[in-house]
Structures are given as C-alpha cells and as structure tokens.
Amino acid sequence: xxxxxxxxxxxxxxxxxxxxxxxxxxxxxxxxxxxxxxxxxxxxxxxxxxxxxxxxxxxxxxxxxxxxxxxxxxxxxxxxxxxxxxxxxxxxxxxxxxxxxxxxxxxxxxxxxxxxxxxxxxxxxxxxxxxxxxxxxxxxxxxxxxxxxxxxxxxxxxxxxxxxxxxxxxxxxxxxxxxxxxxxxxxxxxxxxxxxxxxxxxxxxxxxxxxxxxxxxxxxxxxxxxxxxxxxxxxxxxxxxxxxxxxxxxxxxxxxxxxxxxxxxxxxxxxxxxxxxxxxxxxxxxxxxxxxxxxxxxxxxxxxxxxxxxxxxxxxxxxxxxxxxxxxxxxxxxxxxxxxxxxxxxxxxxxxxxxxxxxxxxxxxxxxxxxxxxxxxxxxxxxxxxxxxxxxxxxxxxxxxxxxxxxxxxxxxxxxxxxxxxxxxxxxxxxxxxxxxxxxxxxxxxxxxxxxxxxxxxxxx
Amino acid sequence: xxxxxxxxxxxxxxxxxxxxxxxxxxxxxxxxxxxxxxxxxxxxxxxxxxxxxxxxxxxxxxxxxxxxxxxxxxxxxxxxxxxxxxxxxxxxxxxxxxxxxxxxxxxxxxxxxxxxxxxxxxxxxxxxxxxxxxxxxxxxxxxxxxxxxxxxxxxxxxxxxxxxxxxxxxxxxxxxxxxxxxxxxxxxxxxxxxxxxxxxxxxxxxxxxxxxxxxxxxxxxxxxxxxxxxxxxxxxxxxxxxxxxxxxxxxxxxxxxxxxxxxxxxxxxxxxxxxxxxxxxxxxxxxxxxxxxxxxxxxxxxxxxxxxxxxxxxxxxxxxxxxxxxxxxxxxxxxxxxxxxxxxxxxxxxxxxxxxxxxxxxxxxxx
Numbered sequence: 001x002x003x004x005x006x007x008x009x010x011x012x013x014x015x016x017x018x019x020x021x022x023x024x025x026x027x028x029x030x031x032x033x034x035x036x037x038x039x040x041x042x043x044x045x046x047x048x049x050x051x052x053x054x055x056x057x058x059x060x061x062x063x064x065x066x067x068x069x070x071x072x073x074x075x076x077x078x079x080x081x082x083x084x085x086x087x088x089x090x091x092x093x094x095x096x097x098x099x100x101x102x103x104x105x106x107x108x109x110x111x112x113x114x115x116x117x118x119x120x121x122x123x124x125x126x127x128x129x130x131x132x133x134x135x136x137x138x139x140x141x142x143x144x145x146x147x148x149x150x151x152x153x154x155x156x157x158x159x160x161x162x163x164x165x166x167x168x169x170x171x172x173x174x175x176x177x178x179x180x181x182x183x184x185x186x187x188x189x190x191x192x193x194x195x196x197x198x199x200x201x202x203x204x205x206x207x208x209x210x211x212x213x214x215x216x217x218x219x220x221x222x223x224x225x226x227x228x229x230x231x232x233x234x235x236x237x238x239x240x241x242x243x244x245x246x247x248x249x250x251x252x253x254x255x256x257x258x259x260x261x262x263x264x265x266x267x268x269x270x271x272x273x274x275x276x277x278x279x280x281x282x283x284x285x286x287x288x289x290x291x292x293x294x295x296x297x298x299x300x301x302x303x304x305x306x307x308x309x310x311x312x313x314x315x316x317x318x319x320x321x322x323x324x325x326x327x328x329x330x331x332x333x334x335x336x337x338x339x340x341x342x343x344x345x346x347x348x349x350x351x352x353x354x355x356x357x358x359x360x361x362x363x364x365x366x367x368x369x370x371x372x373x374x375x376x377x378x379x380x381x382x383x384x385x386x387x388x389x390x391x392x393x394x395x396x397x398x399x400x401x402x403x404x405x406x407x408x409x410x411x412x413x414x415x416x417x418x419x420x421x422x423x424x425x426x427x428x429x430x431x432x433x434x435x436x437x438x439x440x441x442x443x444x445x446x447x448x449x450x451x452x453x454x455x456x457x458x459x460x461x
Numbered sequence: 462x463x464x465x466x467x468x469x470x471x472x473x474x475x476x477x478x479x480x481x482x483x484x485x486x487x488x489x490x491x492x493x494x495x496x497x498x499x500x501x502x503x504x505x506x507x508x509x510x511x512x513x514x515x516x517x518x519x520x521x522x523x524x525x526x527x528x529x530x531x532x533x534x535x536x537x538x539x540x541x542x543x544x545x546x547x548x549x550x551x552x553x554x555x556x557x558x559x560x561x562x563x564x565x566x567x568x569x570x571x572x573x574x575x576x577x578x579x580x581x582x583x584x585x586x587x588x589x590x591x592x593x594x595x596x597x598x599x600x601x602x603x604x605x606x607x608x609x610x611x612x613x614x615x616x617x618x619x620x621x622x623x624x625x626x627x628x629x630x631x632x633x634x635x636x637x638x639x640x641x642x643x644x645x646x647x648x649x650x651x652x653x654x655x656x657x658x659x660x661x662x663x664x665x666x667x668x669x670x671x672x673x674x675x676x677x678x679x680x681x682x683x684x685x686x687x688x689x690x691x692x693x694x695x696x697x698x699x700x701x702x703x704x705x706x707x708x709x710x711x712x713x714x715x716x717x718x719x720x721x722x723x724x725x726x727x728x729x730x731x732x733x734x735x736x737x738x739x740x741x742x743x744x745x746x747x748x749x750x751x752x753x754x755x756x757x758x759x760x761x762x763x764x765x766x767x768x769x770x771x772x773x774x775x776x777x778x779x780x781x782x783x784x785x786x787x788x789x790x791x792x793x794x795x796x797x798x799x800x801x802x803x804x805x806x807x808x809x810x811x812x813x814x815x816x817x818x819x820x821x822x823x824x825x826x827x828x
Contacts, residue, residue: 001518006485006525014482045513185471204547216568393568396615400550407547430463434470438477445481446539449529450553450698 001042003191003244004198006448012039017251021179029151029174032252036154040119043160047118050088055150057084058128059143062135066142074136081132085125092118097319120160122316124153126283131167133287140168148174157248161241163259163279170254177253187250189433192440194243199444201408202236205229208401209367220387222394223380229401231363232408235264238277264412267351268344269333269358280316284309307331317366322374326366333358484530491528496695498739501527536698544699550614555697558612561649562693562701563604567615569622570822577824578629581814584769584798585632588807594767597670598633598814600626600821601773603652607644622818633814636669638662650701651691652819653742656776657682657707663780670766670811672783680709689741706741713759714779722752722804730755730779745775751795752804755779760786765810769793771820785811794826 001008016035023031041048061081068074090098096112103110131152134140143149152174158165212218212226242259249256263275273281292305307328314327337343343351364381368374380387410416423429494501505511505520512518529535543552550556554565581598589596600623609616619639627635641661646654654662664674688703708731718727728747735743746753749772766781766788768774774790782788789805801807820827 005522006529007518007522010478010482010485010529011525014479042518043515045515045518181468181471185468188471188474200547204549393615396550396613399613400548403548427463427466430466431470433467434474437470438474441474441478442535442538443542445529446535446542449526449532449535450539451526 001039003241003248004195004203004444004448006445007042009195009445009448012042020252028252029145030147032156033147033151033154036151036156036159039156040154040159043119047116050092050118050121051124051154052150054085054088054124054128055146055153057081058131058153059146059149061132062142062149063144065132065135078132078136082129085128089121089125091115092121094315094319101321123162123164124159126164126280127166128153129287130164130283134166134168140171143167143171143174155249155254157252157254158245158256161238161245162277163242163245163257164283165254165256165279166283169257173254179253183250183253187247187252189437190247190250191244192247192437192444194240194245194247195444196440197236197240197243197411199447201404201411202233202240203447204404205233205401205408206237208397208404209233211397215393217391217393218380218387219389219391219394220380220383221390221398223377223387225394225398225401225405227360227364227377227381228405230367231264231360232405232412234363234367235260235412236408262412262414264356264359265352265414266355267348268337269330269355270337272355272359273330273334280313284313288312303335306335310334320370322365322368322371325371325374326362329358329362329365481530485525485528488528488530490524493739494527494533494695495739496533496690496698498692498695533698537700540698541700552697552699555693556612556614557697557699557701558608558614559644561604561608561644561647562691562697562699563608563614564652564693564696564819565609565615566603566605566819566822567617569617569619571621571625573824574622574625574821575629577816577821577827578626580793580798580824580827581630581633581769584793584801585630587798588801588805589812590632592807593809594807594812595670596633596812596814597636597666598626598630599636599638599666599669601654601815601817602639602642603817603819604644604647606639606818607642607647617818617822619818622821626821630814634669636666638665641665648689648691648704650694650697650704651689651742652693653691653773654776655707656709656745656780659777659780663777666777666781666813666815667783670813672764672781672785675780675783679713680711682707683710685736685741685744687736687741691742692740706744708744709780713757713782716758717779717782718756718758719746720754720756721747721750722754723750742772742775746778746790748772748775749792749795750790751792753790755782755788755790757782757784757786757788760784762786765789767791767805767807767810767812769812769814769816771816773817774815777815781813793828794820797828799828 001012003009012035016031020028020031037048037051040051044051058081061077064077065074068077091113092115096114099110099112102108131140131143135142143152152165152167152170155165208229209226212222212229215222239260246256246258257279259278261275261278263272266272266275289305289309292308293301294305295302297305310327310331311324312327313330314323314325317323317326343354346354361378361381364377365374368377376385379385383389420429424433490503491501493499502520502523504524505517507517510516511520540552543549544557551565555562556565557563585596602619605614605616606619608614623635623637641664642654646658646662648655660675660677667674685706685708687706689706690701690703694701710731714730717730719730720727730746731744732747733744735741735748740748742748746755755778762784763786764784766785768778768781768788768790770778770790770792771794774792778788778790789810791801791805793801
C-alpha cells in the first residue's frame with residue numbers, strides 16, 4: 001500500500017488513526033502492530049510471515065543477549081541475529097546478483113533463485129540490527145514486551161522506506177508517549193507537505209524520466225534534462241516519503257529522526273552525505289565504519305574502511321554492479337576531498353557546482369539498468385557517439401516541464417521553508433496555512449484519482 | 462487568535478478528509494463512467510486465492526480509483542491544475558489547440574506501419590492479386606496533422622508514414638487526402654471526422670476510383686438533437702462544450718439497406734437507435750462492426766466496392782456509395798483476414814484500403 005494511494009489515504013489511515021485515538025494507551029502499541037502487519041500484508045501477503053519471523057528472531061536474540069551473563073554468549077546471540085538477518089537479506093536480495101556475477105565470471109550456468117524482493121527488507125533488517133547491537137553494547141535496554149517490539153519493527157509509517165529509526169531513539173516513546181492536537185496537526189501538515197512533494201513534483205518528473213527512456217530522439221539537452229529530472233525526482237520522492245513518515249510518526253506520538261536537510265546545497269560530498277538519507281549514513285557510520293576502526297587507523301586501513309563502507313552503501317541500494325560503482329564513486333570523491341585540501345578552499349559556488357555534478361552524474365549511474373546503459377547515458381550527456389545537441393522533442397519537453405524544473409529547483413532549497421516560517425507567524429499565515437493544506441489534499445487526491453504515475457523509488461531497496 | 466484560526470482550519474481539513482473517507486466507504490458503486498465511456502471497476506471478489514496472489518489488493522485499488530466520490534470533478538481539477546498551474550503542454554497525452562482536443566500521436570512507429578502493410582499485403586496476395594480488382598489506398602491523417610505544428614506539440618512524421626505505406630503497397634493506387642481535409646473536418650472533442658465536412662474527401666476518393674463524385678445538393682444535413690461528447694472529452698477531463706452531430710441524408714441512402722454479417726440482419730445506414738447509447742458516433746453504420754454490406758438498389762452500375770476500414774470509414778462510407786451496387790465494409794480489427802473468403806466472393810470488385818494514421822501507428826489490433 002502506498003502512502004500516496006487512495007486505499008491508504010481514505011480507507012486505511014482514517015480507520016487506523018480513528019481507532020488509535022479511541023483505544024486506551026495500553027492497547028495502542030498492539031493496535032499499531034496489528035495495523036502495521038495488515039499494511040505490510042496488503043503489499044506482501046506471503047512475506048508478512050518473514051516479517052513476523054524477523055520480529056520473533058530479534059525479540060528472542062535481544063532477550064538472550066540481555067539474560068546471558070558471559071560476554072561470549074552475548075556475542076553468540078548477537079552473531080546469530082546478525083547472521084540470520086543478513087543471511088535472509090543475502091538470499092532474498094543478493095543471491096541472484098552473486099550467482100549472476102559468478103556465472104558471468106566463470107561461464108557457468110548456475111540457476112537463479114528469482115525470488116521477489118520483500119518490500120522494505122533492507123530498512124527493517126537494519127532497524128532490527130541496530131536493536132540487538134545496541135542491546136549488546138549496553139546502549140539500549142532490552143524490550144520485554146513483544147507487542148511493543150513488534151510495533152517498533154513493523155511500524156507502518158517508516159516500515160518500507162525509512163527513515164531507519166534506531167530502537168534506542170524510540171525506546172522511551174514505545175512505552176510512554178504523549179499525544180496532542182497540536183502534534184496531530186503538525187503531523188498532518190508534515191504528511192501533506194510530503195504528499196505534495198511526492199505527487200506534484202516527484203511523480204511528474206518521474207514521468208519525464210520514463211518519456212526520456214522511451215524516446216528514440218535523444219539529444220544532449222534531453223540527456224541533461226533527464227539527469228536533472230531524475231536528480232530532482234529521487235530527492236522529492238524519497239524526502240517526500242520521509243516527510244510523510246515523520247508526519248505520521250508525529251500523529252502517533254513518535255519523533256522520528258530527520259532524513260534530509262537540503263542535500264543539493266552541499267559544498268562537499270562529505271556534507272552531501274550528512275544531508276542525504278541521514279539515517280542510512282549515520283547507520284553505516286555507527287555500525288560499520290567505526291567498528292572497522294574509522295579513521296583512527298593506518299592510512300591504508302582507512303582507505304580500505306572507506307571503500308568497504310561505500311561499496312556496502314551502494315549494494316544496500318540495489319543488487320547490481322552499477323550500485324556498487326555508484327558507492328565507490330562516492331568513496332573516491334570522499335578520499336579526494338580529504339587528500340586535496342584545495343577543494344575546500346574553492347569559492348562556495350564552485351564547490352556547490354562540483355558536488356552537484358558528482359551527484360547528478362552519480363544518479364545517472366544509479367538509475368541505469370546496468371553498467372552498459374550507464375556508459376551510454378554518460379556518453380549521451382557529453383555528446384559522444386553522434387548524439388545531436390537538441391531535437392524538437394527535447395524542446396517540447398523543456399517547455400512543458402520548465403515550470404516543474406523551476407519548482408523542483410526552488411523546492412530543493414530552504415527558500416520556501418523560510419518564507420513559510422515568516423508567513424506562519426502572521427495572521428495571514430494562520431489563514432493561509434489550512435487553505436494551502438486543504439488545497440494540497442484536494443489537488444493530490446485529484447492526481448491520484450486520475451491514476452497517474454505513482455511508484456515509490458525506495459520501495460525497491 | 463491566530464492559534465484559534467489555525468486550529469479551526471486544521472479541524473476543517475480533518476472533517477473534509479474524514480468526509481471523503483466516509484463517502485469512499487459508503488457511497489453506492491456506479492456502473493459506468495459516461496465521459497470516459499467505460500464500465501467502472503466494482504468491488505473485487507474476496508477469497509483465499511485473490512488475497513494470497515495479491516489480485517484482490519490490485520483490483521481493490523482500481524475499485525477505489527474508479528468509485529472515488531466526485532471522481533469526474535477531481536479528474537477535471539487535476540487536468541486544470543496540470544494544464545494551467547504546472548503549465549504542462551499535454552495531459553495524459555491529450556492537448557487542446559484552437560479549441561480542439563487532440564491526442565499527441567508521437568513518434569511514428571515504423572514497425573507498426575510495416576505490420577499494417579504486411580497485413581494488407583496478405584489480403585492482396587490471398588484475395589485480390591489474380592482477380593483483376595482495382596485497388597486503392599488512402600491514409601486519413603489524424604487531426605494532429607493540422608494542429609500539432611502550429612500549436613507547438615509533437616506529431617509523428619506523417620510524410621514518412623505515407624511514403625512507408627506507399628512503398629510497401631505498390632499494387633495500390635494511393636490517394637492523398639491531406640488537401641481535402643483541414644482541422645475543421647474533425648470534432649472538437651472526438652478523434653473522428655465530421656461527416657458533414659467530408660464531401661471534399663469523398664469526392665476525391667470517388668474520382669480517384671473512377672466513380673461520379675457526390676455533390677452537396679444530393680444530401681440534406683440533419684441535426685441530431687442530443688449533445689455529443691467525444692472520446693477526448695472524457696480523456697482530457699477539461700471543461701469543453703458539447704458538440705452537434707449531423708447526418709447527411711439522401712433518397713439514395715434511405716433506399717440503401719445494410720446487411721450485418723454478425724447478426725444476419727438488415728439495418729438502415731444511420732442507426733438511430735444508437736443515439737440512445739453512450740457513443741453517438743455509432744449512428745453511422747451502427748458503430749464498430751466486423752463485416753457489413755451496404756446494398757444500393759438505385760445504383761446504375763454493377764460495380765461493387767470492398768472497403769477495408771477502421772471506425773473513420775463508418776462516416777464516409779455513405780458518401781462513397783455513389784453508383785456502386787454494393788459497398789462491403791471490412792474491419793479486420795474485428796475479423797481475421799484469414800477467413801474473409803467465407804463471407805466475401807472476391808471477384809474483381811474495386812477495393813479501397815482506408816485507414817487512419819492513428820490505427821496505422823498502433824496497428825497491433827489488425828488481424
């Protein structure tokens with residue numbers, strides 16, 4: 001079930017919210033667990049069992065880690081939770097990638113498993129891992145109530161596309177959280193802003209990307225339009241989803257971490273990753289990079305650590321070589337930034353242009369079906385291979401999508417947020433805000449009813 | 462005070478949201494969408510198989526989209542926002558230019574044209590080659606031919622389509638209709654052409670086939686007293702005025718009988734019963750039919766015409782009757798070209814392949 005879908009907005013959500021506020025506090029987590037499993041089962045009727053098994057596994061391992069006296073046995077149970085969950089991830093997400101790569105390398109013909117990817121498996125596996133690791137490290141208290149733990153793992157607002165909420169961040173809220181009309185309306189506002197980003201900008205630019213792919217009249221201009229459209233599309237798609245998740249969390253009394261902070265304004269690649277998918281970046285930092293030794297090791301080991309973390313970051317996004325290369329591109333960029341201090345001394349504008357180029361070209365690589373298509377796209381961007389500079393089709397779509405590009409570019413900066421903050425303190429703001437939100441709800445509903453383009457990119461991770 | 466206003470606003474939002482939700486749950490399901498001319502999805506079957514396969518969920522989503530309260534108003538709101546706020550030049554591939562709603566048929570699909578030509582060649586080789594038939598072909602340009610360039614929209618390369626077809630049908634005499642039509646020849650809200658504007662095209666075809674051309678004074682223009690909303694009206698979902706449909710009547714056409722091979726019955730050229738249906742354009746020769754034979758008892762010759770056609774053929778066929786003793790209309794989208802000999806005795810009749818560029822560019826329905 002998509003947040004930006006009629007079944008969610010007008011069937012599932014009103015019932016879940018309505019019943020939630022009617023129930024006494026002690027039943028709220030059970031209701032959230034039930035609703036979340038229903039939400040998951042709606043999209044994955046069979047894989048809901050995998051979700052339940054994952055909940056059981058991590059709940060049991062958490063208890064075992066807590067109860068064991070010896071460090072050794074604690075480590076055993078931690079290893080069990082890590083091995084089994086990564087094993088499941090390997091089977092469902094990476095098996096065919098590994099087998100296919102092995103076949104390509106050796107010329108053998110091992111059969112592919114062709115398993116459907118359970119939606120959100122990368123997100124909830126990482127959340128669960130944060131739980132057992134933090135319990136093992138003593139950073140989090142064990143959760144003895146399986147309903148509360150189940151609610152944490154399966155919580156539908158962030159279940160399938162993040163943000164990756166660590167157990168330690170919501171442990172207290174699972175037991176005791178407050179609800180208020182103000183928090184409810186703030187949550188609603190955040191949700192609708194996210195819905196607008198998704199439906200009105202991301203979906204429309206996504207359509208342009210599809211048009212580009214289907215076009216037989218590509219040009220250099222069209223390649224760049226595609227590259228920029230996809231860069232904006234993925235930002236509004238994913239940050240819109242995160243806004244909706246955070247807003248829903250607020251409605252139910254949770255405070256989820258922010259996941260985006262205007263990443264396209266970054267002046268370095270390192271800064272970009274502090275602003276983009278923040279919960280994933282910090283997860284890899286705390287659970288992979290630092291345990292590997294971080295940067296407090298020899299130079300060679302540090303380079304190795306960086307390469308490993310970014311190769312894994314790439315693989316987390318998808319089981320294909322273009323994702324691995326995409327991750328490694330960032331590793332190289334980060335290493336260069338550390339090794340060439342001159343980069344930090346360039347004027348801000350040049351640094352921003354450099355980051356944007358890395359990000360845009362990176363997303364071209366990211367969105368390619370495979371490495372050969374990525375190479376063809378890169379060649380097209382620079383007019384290699386006889387691609388014309390511009391065609392009538394490019395001009396048409398440039399004119400048709402010009403306003404959306406402008407809206408996307410402005411929307412990727414804090415300009416609108418600052419403007420809204422100024423206006424909201426005034427009487428006009430008090431009147432305008434609900435009008436804008438009602439307008440957003442109606443226009444987004446209109447787009448959804450018309451049944452236009454509406455997939456969420458991050459569901460595939 | 463500001464907080465109070467904000468709280469009231471939020472309450473209105475919640476009530477509106479809840480109201481739409483309640484209506485979604487409890488409003489009775491509708492059967493048909495009149496503007497879109499299609500049946501609406503109904504509540505899907507619930508059983509173990511549909512749930513475990515995920516089919517129930519997919520069908521339920523379709524149901525919720527189709528049955529959403531005030532769906533047509535929401536679709537119109539979307540189209541208006543898309544067109545006038547986001548300034549998109551087309552909405553679901555439909556654009557408005559000079560008041561005409563047109564489908565952006567782009568780009569040219571050469572494989573489709575080749576496929577259509579291959580099917581026509583099959584018909585020629587199987588039925589016509591050795592019969593001495595005179596074979597003609599004409600392409601009906603869709604209205605994008607007259608609208609797209611001036612309005613800055615995309616259009617297929619029509620000349621390339623005509624040339625491609627001509628090259629692959631060397632056995633046919635090709636008649637160029639582009640000069641006999643203009644944007645006024647088409648409905649504002651529909652894909653089709655207006656019968657009352659087709660005399661120049663009909664004259665060109667008749668002269669091309671060596672028959673007397675129909676004259677304007679031979680016909681009486683009769684207005685249909687029911688508003689006509691074409692297929693693009695529903696697809697564009699933009700506010701557009703209804704149109705008036707006309708039929709060109711004559712004594713000759715009144716005397717004609719139309720034999721329907723499917724129902725094995727005779728009808729009139731203009732099927733007035735169709736005026737009660739969802740598509741008024743079906744008044745011309747009863748709409749989509751696989752095989753019809755117009756019999757013209759007033760013909761002064763024994764010549765016969767076999768017209769391979771799509772839906773555009775329905776409006777122009779009555780104007781082509783002329784002195785033909787019969788006109789057989791064959792729509793090989795609805796009947797396989799392999800079985801035509803069961804119904805038609807191919808024996809030297811004139812043959813016209815008359816297809817719209819829309820069908821030729823999406824020819825996978827041709828059998």
